[in-house]
Amino acid sequence: MSRERFSGERLLRAVVLLALLVASAAVWWPAHAARIKELASVQGVRPNQLTGFGLVFGLDGTGDQSTQAPFTPQALAAYLQQHGIALPPGVQMQPKNLAAVVVTADLPAFAQPGQRIDVTVASAGNAKSLRGGTLLATALRGADGQIYAIAQGNMIVGGAGASAGGAKVQINHLAAGRVPEGGTVERAVPTQLSRAGVMQLDVSANDFATARAVAQAINQAKGAGTAQAVDGRVVRVRMADNMPDPVGFVADIENLEVTLAKPAARVVLNARTGSVVLNEAVTLGTCAVAHGALTVTVNATPQVSQPAPFSQGQTTKTEKVDIAITQQGGALMQLPPGAKLADVVRALNALGATPQDLLAILQAMKSAGALNAEIEVI
Structure with a gap:
């Protein structure tokens, strides 16, 4: 009996201890917490948009019609001229396996020459389908007009279609596709984490409470005075110029958890x-x-x-x-x-x-x- 009573007391004590632990956890556990990397981004660390104009070859008769897209034969003539092929005067080319396209890509931050990026290809003319086409080498330029990448490769179009006798069936969109890792970075964009020893965090939501919470979390982890909330969007963080590990410093800040206040209704x-x-x-x-x-x-x-009879109506x-x-x-x-x-x-x-x-x-x-x-x- 004493052994059963002792085991019962131990069980009761464990239940009470577990209840106290759960109650205390309900008090200190944050209701809604998020990391700083989900709430803010480092100023300057962003992708850059690249665009280019190119040609897609190898289409199965679904390319541009030169009568409605005259720039496609002109682009083909310019390409042939670059390779030493001169067309006779007055020759009108109407290739149906060719399409003029617009190529776009995002150059990630810290991308270095030789790295591969994905590119998106969209028809610029009246091509029926880009399925099965191959993108010719296309220069991708930035907003400053400089070439930052070269795109080329086989396209992937997530669609299918068929037409005959006036009937047409199409699944998804056939006038756009992607070339996975079809772009090669040729020039890097310099990115600075800090300027004059200050790194700026841009809060995604325009909220003063969120900006203050981000600054408080950084000060608790890195010391008072490290971060200061300027307004509802900007939090400035001090970084020493001779910091031995700036990447680790930024990584630690991004992984800090912030308890969010109740949002505006x-x-x-x-x-x-x-x-x-x-x-x-x-x-x-x-x-x-x-x-x-x-x-x-x-x-x-x-x-x-109806008019009445003999009424001449x-x-x-x-x-x-x-x-x-x-x-x-x-x-x-x-x-x-x-x-x-x-x-x-x-x-x-x-x-x-x-x-x-x-x-x-x-x-x-x-x-x-x-x-x-x-x-x-x-």
């Missing part, structure tokens, strides 16, 4: 698709909403009007139009206050309105002061 409405998105900070005050649908139906019935065609208006009943429904997102969703679902109707209802609730959120229409 916002409702995003997409008027084109009828999408409605609410964040967790949206609250609802007590209000009463009446919603009903109004339907207007117009029916036009053609009729023939003419037969005319007329229409009989019937217009009916139907209004569904919209009972006045009281919505209780909701302090959580689940309560707001439950109250909106009780109305039985479609997403398109919610656009008008939410705007009216905002005007009435019952919706505690900022409405953004995109």
Whole structure:
């Protein structure tokens, strides 16, 4: 009996200890934490856009038609001239296995000559399909006009299509594709982590609380005065010029966790698709909403009007139009206050309105002061 009592006491003590551990974890564990690399980016460490104009060969009769894309034969003539091939005067080329394309790519930060990057190819003319084509060597230039990469290779087009006898079947888009690792970097873009011993972090969200939280997390890890929040977007971090490991310093900062404050209440409405998105900070005050649908139906019935006998009249065609208006009943429904997102969703679902109707209802609730959120229409 004593041994059973002892084991029971040990079990009870373990349960109590586990309950205390869970309760303490609920207190100190952050409700919503994120790393600095998800919240901000180092100024200057960004990709650069590259563009170029090239030719795709090897198409199965689905290339550009020179009558509607005259620049394609001109580009082919310029290419042949570069290789010492001169066309006779007056020769009009109409190749159907050739297409003029626009080539784009993103040059990553710290990319060095010889590294490979992916390129995207899109038709610049009226080519039916780029499937099976090969991109000719194309110079990719930056905004300054300098060549930073050369693109060439076989294209991958994620689509298929066929046409015959006036019928056409197509899956996905055939006028654009990619060349994986089809670009070779020829010139590097110099990137500086800091200027005058100061590194700048650009916060993705324009929020003063987030910028302050980022600065506080850096100061706790690297010492007071290391970081300072300038405004809702910029956090400046001090870096010594003779720092032995600047890459490790930046890596440590990016992996610091930041406890985020409650975001500003916002409702995003997409008027084109009828999408409605609410964040967790949206609250609802007590209000009463009446919603009903109004339907207007117009029916036009053609009729023939015959003239009376011996009246020398003419037969005319007329229409009989019937217009009916139907209004569904919209009972006045009281919505209780909701302090959580689940309560707001439950109250909106009780109305039985479609997403398109919610656009008008939410705007009216905002005007009435019952919706505690900022409405953004995109």
